Amino acid sequence: MRIEKRLQPSQTMVYLSPVLALVLTVIAGGLLFAALGHAPIASLMIFFIEPLRDTYGWSELAVKVTPLLLCATGLTLCFKAKIWNIGAEGQFVFAALIGGAVSLQLTEVEGFWVLPVILLSGVLAGMAWAGIAALLLTHFNTNEILTTIMLNYIAVNLLLWGVHGPLKDPAGFNFPESALFAEHTLLPLLSFDYRVTVALFIALFMVVVIWVLLARSLLGFQLRVLGENRNAARFAGFNSRAIIWFLLLFSGAMAGLAAISETNGPVGQLIPTLSLGYGYAAIIVVFMGRMHPVGIVLASMLLGLTYLGGEMAQIDLGLPKSITGLFQGMLLFFLLGCDLLIHYRLVLNGRATGVATT
Numbered sequence: 001m002r003i004e005k006r007l008q009p010s011q012t013m014v015y016l017s018p019v020l021a022l023v024l025t026v027i028a029g030g031l032l033f034a035a036l037g038h039a040p041i042a043s044l045m046i047f048f049i050e051p052l053r054d055t056y057g058w059s060e061l062a063v064k065v066t067p068l069l070l071c072a073t074g075l076t077l078c079f080k081a082k083i084w085n086i087g088a089e090g091q092f093v094f095a096a097l098i099g100g101a102v103s104l105q106l107t108e109v110e111g112f113w114v115l116p117v118i119l120l121s122g123v124l125a126g127m128a129w130a131g132i133a134a135l136l137l138t139h140f141n142t143n144e145i146l147t148t149i150m151l152n153y154i155a156v157n158l159l160l161w162g163v164h165g166p167l168k169d170p171a172g173f174n175f176p177e178s179a180l181f182a183e184h185t186l187l188p189l190l191s192f193d194y195r196v197t198v199a200l201f202i203a204l205f206m207v208v209v210i211w212v213l214l215a216r217s218l219l220g221f222q223l224r225v226l227g228e229n230r231n232a233a234r235f236a237g238f239n240s241r242a243i244i245w246f247l248l249l250f251s252g253a254m255a256g257l258a259a260i261s262e263t264n265g266p267v268g269q270l271i272p273t274l275s276l277g278y279g280y281a282a283i284i285v286v287f288m289g290r291m292h293p294v295g296i297v298l299a300s301m302l303l304g305l306t307y308l309g310g311e312m313a314q315i316d317l318g319l320p321k322s323i324t325g326l327f328q329g330m331l332l333f334f335l336l337g338c339d340l341l342i343h344y345r346l347v348l349n350g351r352a353t354g355v356a357t358t
Helices: 011-035 040-052 055-080 088-105 114-140 144-164 199-216 218-228 230-235 240-267 278-288 293-317 323-343
Strands: 002-005 344-348
Touching (some): 011 323, 055 199, 055 218, 055 240, 088 144, 088 278, 240 278, 278 323
């Protein structure tokens, strides 16, 4: 058996690869549960099926999908142009810190303008954090992968400083968390029986926005050209520097919205473990969704389900919280492995395999 480069990339494998990755993740997850001494089929049912047995489970899935979808919309545009922004997590955390501080300052102030100001503070904070990476990339030609990753760690430590210091609740028995936000600073719920907020509609609206932008606008064409060949984009007269600034600032704004959807939504305060890794999981969402708006909605639901499944596995199977990250890591690992078959095919005894010949 050998690996042979295809003459043309396989369009079938472009869409089949995420499905294969999910199947392989389920198989590997079953083997993992068996190795840990649990019945594989029953454990997989607990992880993937049990969380969605009732309406409340679906509403909790929507809660998890909202920040994932917002972060993924920004990253989709960046990755289309091959601007490898790995910093959605840091932009999320920094925006949560600033948005949370503004929420605490407005505890005693009521008015129709309070919530828009909090949303705007989160958006601007996310843009400011992403703007650092944009400045370093466009003026000093730094590697955006390295700078955005480093900014993630700085943002997390700033949040820890905030909840251990100036933003810690004086009446919180020395726990590292802020006071609960006032009712008028929280996002409206869609139903008092569930935790889903209006941020879900904002996220779905932004998916439509990027769909139109990518398919129907000159900017969408420009960023696709930039992603295919930067020299061609420069030769065509596109302002690459302006596009890079736009993409990173837009991504930061979406991460900022995602942060406010959490802090001023289901969480309602600042805590050290505010983000469940939404910024990192959104990277998997974008690649599993093939950078297509419909794809990232479906992939967001799958990644959201891994969070719920992880919680169910903790409760019913006594497994650690890290089981969620393990499943997400397996998804990414198998996706990258299966994506190899887009450009290469497996050849057995001189003939290509059925899947690989497509």
